[in-house]
Amino acid sequence: VVHHAANIQTGADLPERGGEAVADEALVAAAKRDQRAFEALYTRYVPRVYRYARARVTSDVAAADIVSETMLDALEGLERFDPASGTFAGWLFTIAARRIVDRQRRRGRLLRVLPRVWEPDATREDALDAIDASDDIARLQQQLRRLPAQDRDIVLLRYNAELSSAEIGQVLGMKAGAVRVRLMRTLQRLARELNEELPQRQDQEREQ
Amino acid sequence: MSDLHDRTHEQYEIEPGLETLLRRNAARYEMTPGQDQRIRARLGLTPAHDVGTAAAASSHAVSGDVTARTLPVLPPREAQPMMLAEPQSRRRQWIEFALGAAAIVLVGVLLVAIFRGLGEDPASQPGISASPEPTPAATATATIELTPQVAPTPDEMGMYRGITLEQARAIVPFPVLVPGVVPEGLDAPEITVVESPPLATGGRTYRVEMFFGVSGSEAPRRSIQVLQLDPRGTLGTLPDGESTPITFNGVAVERRSGTNAAGTPLLAYYWRTDEAQYQVFAMLEPPVSEYLLEQLVIAILTPEATTPDAAQAQRAQERQERIPFAVSPDACDMTGWNGPDFRIRQQEAAAYFLDGAGLSLGTTHGVITTGQNRIDWLARGELSTGDQLRGPTTITITRNDGSGESLDLALQQVTQVDTRLIPDAEVTRAWTSRVTFPEEGCWSVRVELGELRLEAVVYVYPS
Numbered sequence: 001v002v003h004h005a006a007n008i009q010t011g012a013d014l015p016e017r018g019g020e021a022v023a024d025e026a027l028v029a030a031a032k033r034d035q036r037a038f039e040a041l042y043t044r045y046v047p048r049v050y051r052y053a054r055a056r057v058t059s060d061v062a063a064a065d066i067v068s069e070t071m072l073d074a075l076e077g078l079e080r081f082d083p084a085s086g087t088f089a090g091w092l093f094t095i096a097a098r099r100i101v102d103r104q105r106r107r108g109r110l111l112r113v114l115p116r117v118w119e120p121d122a123t124r125e126d127a128l129d130a131i132d133a134s135d136d137i138a139r140l141q142q143q144l145r146r147l148p149a150q151d152r153d154i155v156l157l158r159y160n161a162e163l164s165s166a167e168i169g170q171v172l173g174m175k176a177g178a179v180r181v182r183l184m185r186t187l188q189r190l191a192r193e194l195n196e197e198l199p200q201r202q203d204q205e206r207e208q
Numbered sequence: 209m210s211d212l213h214d215r216t217h218e219q220y221e222i223e224p225g226l227e228t229l230l231r232r233n234a235a236r237y238e239m240t241p242g243q244d245q246r247i248r249a250r251l252g253l254t255p256a257h258d259v260g261t262a263a264a265a266s267s268h269a270v271s272g273d274v275t276a277r278t279l280p281v282l283p284p285r286e287a288q289p290m291m292l293a294e295p296q297s298r299r300r301q302w303i304e305f306a307l308g309a310a311a312i313v314l315v316g317v318l319l320v321a322i323f324r325g326l327g328e329d330p331a332s333q334p335g336i337s338a339s340p341e342p343t344p345a346a347t348a349t350a351t352i353e354l355t356p357q358v359a360p361t362p363d364e365m366g367m368y369r370g371i372t373l374e375q376a377r378a379i380v381p382f383p384v385l386v387p388g389v390v391p392e393g394l395d396a397p398e399i400t401v402v403e404s405p406p407l408a409t410g411g412r413t414y415r416v417e418m419f420f421g422v423s424g425s426e427a428p429r430r431s432i433q434v435l436q437l438d439p440r441g442t443l444g445t446l447p448d449g450e451s452t453p454i455t456f457n458g459v460a461v462e463r464r465s466g467t468n469a470a471g472t473p474l475l476a477y478y479w480r481t482d483e484a485q486y487q488v489f490a491m492l493e494p495p496v497s498e499y500l501l502e503q504l505v506i507a508i509l510t511p512e513a514t515t516p517d518a519a520q521a522q523r524a525q526e527r528q529e530r531i532p533f534a535v536s537p538d539a540c541d542m543t544g545w546n547g548p549d550f551r552i553r554q555q556e557a558a559a560y561f562l563d564g565a566g567l568s569l570g571t572t573h574g575v576i577t578t579g580q581n582r583i584d585w586l587a588r589g590e591l592s593t594g595d596q597l598r599g600p601t602t603i604t605i606t607r608n609d610g611s612g613e614s615l616d617l618a619l620q621q622v623t624q625v626d627t628r629l630i631p632d633a634e635v636t637r638a639w640t641s642r643v644t645f646p647e648e649g650c651w652s653v654r655v656e657l658g659e660l661r662l663e664a665v666v667y668v669y670p671s
């Protein structure tokens with residue numbers, strides 16, 4: 001393990017969902033009474049759903065479609081959401097994950113037949129990488145791609161969707177403890193592999 | 209972005225450098241205001257009033273500052289501009305209708321019970337216990353139509369996706385404009401028609417969306433959006449910057465510029481007629497340029513294109529004079545798109561296929577035009593090594609009017625698709641190609657590849 005004690009950040013006791021003044025439960029209850037109140041949930045979650053979806057599909061358009069389908073499913077199925085079975089965030093990202101899998105299944109079939117159809121997307125991705133991704137980001141994405149699918153999903157649900165371990169467990173059908181262990185191991189693996197590539201440079205950055 | 213630890217209130221160990229990197233990686237992905245606006249319209253939420261609102265709202269939401277936006281008071285449904293088909297309003301109409309009907313039945317049954325002197329519980333009467341919620345509204349889903357349809361029908365959003373120009377013109381009551389000649393650098397458009405729910409004043413509004421792809425050698429692929437709508441609807445918010453009146457070919461056009469939240473320049477051209485209103489819009493990022501937008505507006509507003517049906521008739525007339533055996537699309541017994549039953553939504557790669565004996569021809573939009581077309585080929589069956597490498601090299605077309613005129617068209621840029629990506633499909637080989645059809649009209653197509661054959665009748669439309 002390459003990371004050193006001095007480089008490790010330990011989370012302190014942190015407040016529950018401290019950043020959000022109105023709890024999801026209250027917003028959901030309001031939206032069940034009046035669908036127009038769904039606006040607040042939409043505003044709160046759309047950026048996170050998009051970041052998660054965009055990291056799992058190959059184009060902006062596909063990610064936006066998934067966001068759209070997820071939000072529509074959530075809006076139409078809000079009555080079925082039961083807070084006793086988990087958080088709204090967990091429920092919403094379960095929908096998003098299912099939508100992504102559905103899409104990948106359809107896309108996989110087409111890709112098998114006509115992979116070149118996606119040339120424009122590939123061009124765009126390359127260009128985006130060239131324009132606004134630093135070497136570090138590109139390297140991180142490369143390492144993320146090498147991870148087993150579920151480990152990668154846990155990391156994305158953590159950092160792109162900003163879910164807790166319990167919520168990630170809700171999405172993936174795992175216990176929170178198991179998620180925590182997998183996340184820790186995956187982060188250690190990522191750190192190790194990234195540090196093996198560029199230990200010098202990261203040390204310099206930290207010193208600065 | 210908010211502090212993740214604040215959100216998740218969990219302790220765990222991670223290298224600060226990796227944590228920063230993971231957050232930076234996530235922060236790269238931001239939805240555009242246009243995407244946000246489309247989704248809001250689909251959900252029946254408040255449209256973002258300017259292109260910067262959505263991004264600002266998004267960043268507020270991520271930082272946890274949503275208090276000010278909680279439970280917004282929306283304008284009454286009927287006061288909202290008609291932008292896109294709104295499933296919620298349709299659902300609400302259904303529910304209101306069903307509730308109204310249930311109430312009438314309930315009152316009727318109560319009256320009958322009173323007159324009969326029965327003290328029965330009205331809810332026990334047949335018909336009263338039925339749920340007032342209509343099934344169609346409750347089961348709306350965002351499914352994707354996989355089978356190409358000759359006669360398009362709207363999806364649950366009221367959207368006709370990936371349709372041809374002719375199909376769009378058959379649906380929409382106002383003139384659908386297309387450029388007489390597509391300016392160089394632009395791809396043929398993807399066409400979508402959005403149908404509104406029935407209006408209280410009668411009829412529906414229709415909105416035609418066309419996306420012209422723009423590709424550059426060193427820049428990401430972008431698109432220019434052309435919107436067309438009848439005068440009752442709202443096309444969308446124009447950029448809020450400088451407004452300049454311009455006249456193109458005698459038509460007064462408003463040029464509106466501005467920037468979005470990310471500082472990207474926006475440019476729109478807007479004009480209206482008695483029958484419809486039109487908007488050409490794009491983000492000015494390479495390879496999209498103001499010159500390209502202007503060329504597109506001019507091409508759309510050429511006298512030919514402003515009256516497309518007349519122009520088409522005129523071209524047909526000219527063709528008739530030049531080629532006396534021209535056949536109209538109606539008289540052409542075209543082969544239906546009968547290939548693999550997959551098709552994905554517009555803006556990705558719709559695929560319509562003609563299936564032959566082991567060989568299929570695919571087009572992106574389900575329409576073949578004069579000029580260069582991208583044609584994809586699928587093979588199912590045994591091929592010799594040479595065929596495997598080369599793919600189809602010529603396509604023989606025969607004019608389908610009795611003249612027997614026949615041409616061999618060379619396929620260009622034939623590129624084999626990596627077959628490792630086709631592990632379990634029936635398709636044994638696939639290629640992409642470019643082929644130029646010289647004349648519009650009804651043509652019989654014949655392609656051979658080893659033992660594989662494809663014969664079909666296609667109509668080549670004027671581009």
